[in-house]
Amino acid sequence: MTCAVPSLALMPQAARAQAAADVSPEIQLDEISVAGSSGNPLKTDGYLARNTVSATRTDTPLREVPQTVVPVPRQVLEDAAATRIDTALDLAGVGRANNFGGLGLTEFTIRGFATGEYYRNGFPINRGYPNSPDIVSIERIEVLKGPSAFLYGRGDPGGTFNIVTKQPTPERSLTIGTQFGSFNAKRSTFDATGALDEGGTVLARLTGAVEDNGSFRDFVHGDRTYLAPVIAWKPNADTTVTLEGEFISAGQIFDRGIVPLRGDLRAVPRSRYIGEPGLPPFRNDNALGQLRVEHKLDADWVINAGAQLLAGNLAGQAVQATGTVGNNGVFSRTYDRRELTWSDLDLQINLAGKFETGAFRHTLLVGLERDALRYREAIPLISNPAINPFALNLLAPVYGQPLPVPTRPFSDFLQNTTSYAAYVQDQIDLTPKLHALVGVRVEDIALDTANYINKTITRQQGNAATPRIGLVYDVTEIASIYGNYSQSFRPNPGTDRTGRPFPFQQAESVETGVKLSLLDGRLDATAAFFDIRRTNQLVTDPVDQGFNTAAGAARSRGFDMSVVGFLAPGWRVIGTYAFVDAALTEATTAPVGARLANIPQNSLAVQSVYEFQDGPLRGLGLGGGITYVGSRLAGEARPTFKLPDYTLANLISYYTITPDVRVYLNVDNLFDERYFDRSWQNRYATPGLPRTIMGGVAARF
Numbered sequence: 001m002t003c004a005v006p007s008l009a010l011m012p013q014a015a016r017a018q019a020a021a022d023v024s025p026e027i028q029l030d031e032i033s034v035a036g037s038s039g040n041p042l043k044t045d046g047y048l049a050r051n052t053v054s055a056t057r058t059d060t061p062l063r064e065v066p067q068t069v070v071p072v073p074r075q076v077l078e079d080a081a082a083t084r085i086d087t088a089l090d091l092a093g094v095g096r097a098n099n100f101g102g103l104g105l106t107e108f109t110i111r112g113f114a115t116g117e118y119y120r121n122g123f124p125i126n127r128g129y130p131n132s133p134d135i136v137s138i139e140r141i142e143v144l145k146g147p148s149a150f151l152y153g154r155g156d157p158g159g160t161f162n163i164v165t166k167q168p169t170p171e172r173s174l175t176i177g178t179q180f181g182s183f184n185a186k187r188s189t190f191d192a193t194g195a196l197d198e199g200g201t202v203l204a205r206l207t208g209a210v211e212d213n214g215s216f217r218d219f220v221h222g223d224r225t226y227l228a229p230v231i232a233w234k235p236n237a238d239t240t241v242t243l244e245g246e247f248i249s250a251g252q253i254f255d256r257g258i259v260p261l262r263g264d265l266r267a268v269p270r271s272r273y274i275g276e277p278g279l280p281p282f283r284n285d286n287a288l289g290q291l292r293v294e295h296k297l298d299a300d301w302v303i304n305a306g307a308q309l310l311a312g313n314l315a316g317q318a319v320q321a322t323g324t325v326g327n328n329g330v331f332s333r334t335y336d337r338r339e340l341t342w343s344d345l346d347l348q349i350n351l352a353g354k355f356e357t358g359a360f361r362h363t364l365l366v367g368l369e370r371d372a373l374r375y376r377e378a379i380p381l382i383s384n385p386a387i388n389p390f391a392l393n394l395l396a397p398v399y400g401q402p403l404p405v406p407t408r409p410f411s412d413f414l415q416n417t418t419s420y421a422a423y424v425q426d427q428i429d430l431t432p433k434l435h436a437l438v439g440v441r442v443e444d445i446a447l448d449t450a451n452y453i454n455k456t457i458t459r460q461q462g463n464a465a466t467p468r469i470g471l472v473y474d475v476t477e478i479a480s481i482y483g484n485y486s487q488s489f490r491p492n493p494g495t496d497r498t499g500r501p502f503p504f505q506q507a508e509s510v511e512t513g514v515k516l517s518l519l520d521g522r523l524d525a526t527a528a529f530f531d532i533r534r535t536n537q538l539v540t541d542p543v544d545q546g547f548n549t550a551a552g553a554a555r556s557r558g559f560d561m562s563v564v565g566f567l568a569p570g571w572r573v574i575g576t577y578a579f580v581d582a583a584l585t586e587a588t589t590a591p592v593g594a595r596l597a598n599i600p601q602n603s604l605a606v607q608s609v610y611e612f613q614d615g616p617l618r619g620l621g622l623g624g625g626i627t628y629v630g631s632r633l634a635g636e637a638r639p640t641f642k643l644p645d646y647t648l649a650n651l652i653s654y655y656t657i658t659p660d661v662r663v664y665l666n667v668d669n670l671f672d673e674r675y676f677d678r679s680w681q682n683r684y685a686t687p688g689l690p691r692t693i694m695g696g697v698a699a700r701f
Contacts, residue, residue: 044073044140047572048524048565054142054162056427056437057122057151057365058352063515064427064435066470066482068145068528070562076574077135079609079623079652081179081666081694083187083211084132085141089161090605090627092143093560093576096678097598099686101254102222103284103314105132111145111530112556112582112599115156117490120163121244123290123308124152127373128342130312131248131284133163136189137207137228140164145560146509146530147488150441150468153369153421154490157507157532158556165244168203168232170195179696184214187696205230215255216690218273222252222281238296245289251281257676257686259321260641261329261394265676268394270687274333275319277399282316301353308346315339321683322385325394332389335403336382336410344373361429365439373417380453381406412452413495419445433474437484440467447491451499462504464489472515483512492538497547507534523565523573531557539590539597539636552586554596570613575606590636598679600630600645609652619656624649629675635682643685646675660700668692 043050049071051061062069070092080087085105086096095109106129107114116126120133143161152160172194179187193205211224230244258274261267288310296302317337325331350367383390383404390404425439444463451457470484486509492502513528537554541547560578567573580603582596609623627648634641649671654664669691676685 044071044075046075046566047073047574048522049073049140052142053164054119054122055144055148056363056425057350057367058363058427060363060427062524063474063480063517064472066435066437066472066484067511068513068526068560068562070143070145070526070564070576072141072143072574074139075572076607077138079621079654080607080625080650081652081664081696082135083179083209084135085138085163086132088141089143091574091576091607091625092141092161093145093562093578093603093605094143094159094161095598095600095603095629098678098680099132100129100314101256101282101318102220102252102686103131103250103254103282104129109598110143110159111157111532111560111578112558112580112596113156113158113532113534113554114596114598115158115160117152117155117160118162119152119160120246120288121165121290121292122152122162123306123346123348124344124371125163125288125308125310127310127344128312128375129284129314129340130310131224131250131286134209134226134228134248136191136209136226137165137246138163139166145528146484146511146532147466147468147486147507149443149466149488149490150439150486151367151423151425153371153419153441153443154445155488156490156505157488157509157534165228165230166191166193166205166207167242168195168205168230169193170200170203173700175698175700177696177698179694181694182690182692183216185211185694186213187211189698201234203232203234216271217255217687218271219275219277220253220255220273222250224248224250240294242292242294243289244292246287248284248286250284252284253279254282254316254318256320256680256684259325259331259394259684261325262327263641265641265643265685266674270674270690272394272397274321274331274392274394274397276333276335276401276403279317279319282314282318284312284314286310286312300355301351303349303351305349307348309344311341311343313339313341319390329394329396330391331394332385332391334382334385335390336379336406338377338379340375340377342373342375344371346371359431363427365423365425367423369419369421369423371417371419371421373415375415375417376413377415378412379410380412382408382410384408409453411495413499414450414452415501416448417445417491419443435472435474437468437470437472439469440465443489445489445491445504447501449495449501451495454499456499458501460491460501460504462489462491464506478517480515481513482515483510485510488534492536492548492550495547496549497541497544502538502548502550503536505534505536507532509533519565519567523563523567525561525563527559527561529557529559531555533585535586537584537596539584539587541637552584552588554582555585556580556582556596556599558582567608571608571610573606573608575604575608577604578602584636587636591638594636594638595633597635597682598632598643600632602628602630604628607650607652621652621654621656623652624670625652626650629677632679634679634685637682640682641685643676643679646673646688648673648675648688661697662699663695663697665693665695668694 072088097107209226292306388404421443423441468486472482541549558580607625611621651667672691
């Protein structure tokens with residue numbers, strides 16, 4: 001038996017070459033990696049990615065993964081002039097949901113289900129109410145469709161994504177950029193990397209961004225500072241130690257959007273602010289640190305261990321709509337002060353290797369994980385609209401009323417969530433054309449809640465084995481078919497209106513599909529059918545719409561597809577389409593058959609750019625994008641309202657003056673479509689951006 005398991009750690013080019021030279025030429029198995037390690041050589045050509053480090057926690061060709069995986073490489077983000085990951089998620093078939101009034105990435109939707117679970121280099125970063133990740137430090141985003149709980153732990157069955165960050169390089173460089181846009185948007189970025197010593201054993205990278213943003217929304221503005229340092233130390237050819245951090249400080253006026261008038265969202269100006277001007281911005285501060293150690297035990301096995309500590313705080317004063325808007329446009333509001341804090345410690349260790357048993361080739365992964373989350377929510381009192389309605393007229397608002405005194409108990413609790421998990425996965429080449437994946441995760445979760453309003457302490461504990469089984473068969477050199485079965489398991493966040501924690505969710509999923517390699521390998525396509533069922537689905541509580549309730553069960557089934565690659569030299573494209581039928585199948589507080597909130601039946605997103613390859617226009621890139629989102633319901637409970645469907649067109653243009661200087665000018669929502677991209681709690685809808693022009697320049701030194 002001869003196996004090759006090169007370290008996935010970041011290493012200088014000479015060291016990588018030496019490692020390759022040490023591999024026996026008898027059998028050359030693919031390089032193995034573990035998600036969360038540093039320096040993995042991602043195989044990407046423009047928009048086209050050949051491998052994934054997230055779907056199996058090892059470096060695996062996409063064609064051999066029995067699952068829909070949509071990588072979004074950095075080139076896609078640069079072409080779109082993106083600053084947040086929303087753009088990348090749109091193109092990967094991910095829908096928009098609660099963003100906590102623009103202050104973070106709280107929820108999104110995949111395959112009919114809302115989720116807030118996502119990862120950074122294999123570690124969970126969705127704890128509490130984190131700010132939205134910044135594009136400047138991201139190398140790639142990998143969207144995983146369907147349950148991934150067997151590797152990543154508690155999660156929702158629709159899917160998740162993993163952010164792969166930029167790592168240091170031996171070559172020294174500095175890239176600075178500046179961007180200006182509509183509504184007084186200003187942004188500056190920098191990206192510095194290189195070796196800190198002559199031998200290249202210590203590498204560093206520092207990325208950052210500073211923003212000052214206005215808004216098309218009345219009285220709304222924000223600021224943001226972002227910093228992400230990375231240091232990688234390679235004491236010898238087999239070991240890499242990486243220390244990585246991220247710090248975000250952001251402030252923004254709290255703004256959930258607008259409420260409908262007589263069921264019509266368009267009856268209210270999209271700029272209308274229904275809070276109270278003069279309140280200070282909410283502050284959302286986040287910090288995390290990751291320590292990752294990788295060691296190649298021998299030519300066959302690699303071990304990767306890591307720890308992540310993160311913490312955050314979100315605090316401010318909020319004015320929100322409550323009750324029903326009258327026919328005259330007058331509605332009541334509440335006022336509260338809130339402070340949310342959280343901290344999380346995640347420990348992981350993974351052992352991976354390649355070996356053979358007879359005619360079978362194996363890639364084995366064994367891992368252990370411990371996670372401890374502390375979440376404190378302090379909104380002890382809100383104002384009582386029955387005593388002081390704090391009313392506002394949507395059509396003729398008069399601001400400046402005295403703030404009402406908070407007197408009604410609302411939410412004040414401490415939750416500690418602790419989990420222990422072990423998992424094993426085996427990727428088996430049964431024949432050169434038939435690939436199997438079998439894996440299982442055994443996890444124990446304990447949720448302790450201390451409610452300071454009703455003076456109760458509750459404890460929930462659950463454990464589950466979440467398996468995944470999949471097969472891929474290479475029918476021809478260009479076509480593969482696959483199928484998988486998987487499960488998920490997670491606690492529902494928060495408490496109900498009585499202060500009690502929710503029962504845990506459980507779900508199972510079946511997926512079957514085809515993967516194609518077209519145009520001589522320049523274009524990859526995946527198409528899949530799926531059927532997902534989940535119990536203890538959270539929906540809006542009809543008694544008090546400020547809370548949720550576990551209504552019963554839900555089912556989502558449908559079809560999605562993705563296409564990515566080159567239509568011709570210089571002509572790159574990425575696109576996704578999804579048809580989703582998602583509805584409640586069992587319910588006690590909402591009608592059975594009600595469509596799930598924020599889920600369109602049809603959605604489509606495409607981005608395509610052509611870059612001239614020669615002649616006087618060489619270096620000029622022209623392209624654009626189309627996004628279509630079907631109509632969605634704002635909530636499962638009745639009554640509710642509908643978010644209309646919308647179609648957006650974007651223009652992309654850039655010119656590479658020299659290999660190191662690039663200027664660009666993009667237009668989003670070219671035809672100034674009036675649309676609403678998400679709802680919250682069956683009450684609010686968030687207006688999307690009007691026509692927006694963004695321009696900038698980036699230079700590398």
